[in-house]
Amino acid sequence: MIESEHWFGDAEKHARYRVDFILVDFILKDARLIIELDGHEHHSTKEQLKKDAIRQRYLTRAGYSVIRFAGSEINRDPAACVREVREMYKERMQRAPAKYRVLYIDYRFLFRQMTKAKRFYQNLHPSKSLQNPSLDKFITHAVGWLHEKSFITAFIFVPPEEEYYIKPLDGQTTEYEKGEVRINVMAHDLYSAELGVHMESYAHLFDEFFLVADDPIYVLPLRSVLPAKLSDRVLGGQNFEFLAGGKLLRRGNDETAFVGTDLARVLWQDVWYPIGTAMGLDPYEL
Numbered sequence: 384m385i386e387s388e389h390w391f392g393d394a395e396k397h398a399r400y401r402v403d404f405i406l407v408d409f410i411l412k413d414a415r416l417i418i419e420l421d422g423h424e425h426h427s428t429k430e431q432l433k434k435d436a437i438r439q440r441y442l443t444r445a446g447y448s449v450i451r452f453a454g455s456e457i458n459r460d461p462a463a464c465v466r467e468v469r470e471m472y473k474e475r476m477q478r479a480p481a482k483y484r485v486l487y488i489d490y491r492f493l494f495r496q497m498t499k500a501k502r503f504y505q506n507l508h509p510s511k512s513l514q515n516p517s518l519d520k521f522i523t524h525a526v527g528w529l530h531e532k533s534f535i536t537a538f539i540f541v542p543p544e545e546e547y548y549i550k551p552l553d554g555q556t557t558e559y560e561k562g563e564v565r566i567n568v569m570a571h572d573l574y575s576a577e578l579g580v581h582m583e584s585y586a587h588l589f590d591e592f593f594l595v596a597d598d599p600i601y602v603l604p605l606r607s608v609l610p611a612k613l614s615d616r617v618l619g620g621q622n623f624e625f626l627a628g629g630k631l632l633r634r635g636n637d638e639t640a641f642v643g644t645d646l647a648r649v650l651w652q653d654v655w656y657p658i659g660t661a662m663g664l665d666p667y668e669l
Contacts (some may be wrong), residue, residue: 416447416448416468416471416472417447417450418449418468419449419450419451420452420454421451448471450467450471452464482590482591483588483590483591484531484592485535485536485537485538485582485588485589485591485592485593486522486526486536486538486593487578487582487592487596488522488537488540488594489540489578489594489595490542491541491542491545491574492595492596492598493521496634496654497515497521498515500654500658500659500662501513501515501662503655504659504664504668504669511663511664513662513663514662515662518549518552518566519566521657521658521661522537522557522564522566523557523564524657524658524660524661525595525657526559526562526564527559527560527660528632528652528657528660529630529632529652531562531630534563534565535562535563535564535565535593536565537564537566538567538581539552539567539569540570540571540574540577540581541570542570543570543571546568549568550568553566553567553568569581575598575600575601576600579600579603580604582604582608583604583608586608591629591630592608592628593629593630593632595631595633595654596631597638597639597640597654599640601646602641602644602645605646605649609628610626610627613625613626613648614626614627624648625649625650626645629650630650630651630652631652632652632653632654633651633654634653634654655669656669
């Protein structure tokens with residue numbers, strides 16, 4: 384489906400987040416393609432080139448590919464431009480995932496849990512020399528523990544003073560056994576609040592939401608993007624209700640901040656499990 388002159392982003396936040404509200408020329412939502420028609424008079428100044436670069440990065444982070452055509456290309460051979468779009472559309476649709484999944488990570492939470500888990504596992508296995516895993520390695524193990532596959536977009540929210548340690552991962556695509564993960568690093572002073580804002584603002588782009596965190600601040604944003612009604616599931620011959628469309632990597636039931644909230648009904652794994660296997664431990668050693 385092609386839409387013309389599509390305003391991209393959250394209109395209500397236009398005043399606070401100017402980059403979050405972008406007009407694109409054409410958008411093919413199912414293939415996540417955006418087509419931009421660049422007239423020379425509107426895309427030749429330094430200021431406009433800067434705005435175009437910001438917009439390109441923004442749309443890429445949101446999971447879209449951008450095709451740009453110069454005005455001269457369109458005037459010279461519009462049919463060739465259409466053919467190129469059709470070919471790219473077909474290619475994208477052939478490898479498009481059945482579902483679009485997003486993984487949100489609270490970096491400080493994860494770092495604290497890595498430190499605690501390393502101390503615990505080192506005491507449990509004194510003969511082993513354990514080290515905290517790299518973030519990209521943790522992510523591939525996290526995806527495995529969540530029993531997911533295909534393409535996943537990961538957003539890591541981090542305070543600006545700690546961005547340095549993981550900035551090289553920004554824009555990186557990491558392959559794992561069943562697919563790949565594209566990593567985006569998002570630095571902000573109020574990183575926890577911004578994670579929630581981002582989750583709600585981009586909910587229309589994703590089908591399933593995964594969260595590596597354990598803090599009451601995430602209850603409202605995650606609940607808002609999940610289905611209103613509970614789903615039924617049979618496990619071990621027993622029926623139970625759960626919130627579909629999301630999964631958590633959090634602390635255990637005796638520690639989690641989500642007790643008494645709807646997020647207690649979201650499928651989850653203990654965040655120490657992927658940390659441990661990313662350190663090199665076998666599942667039976669956890």
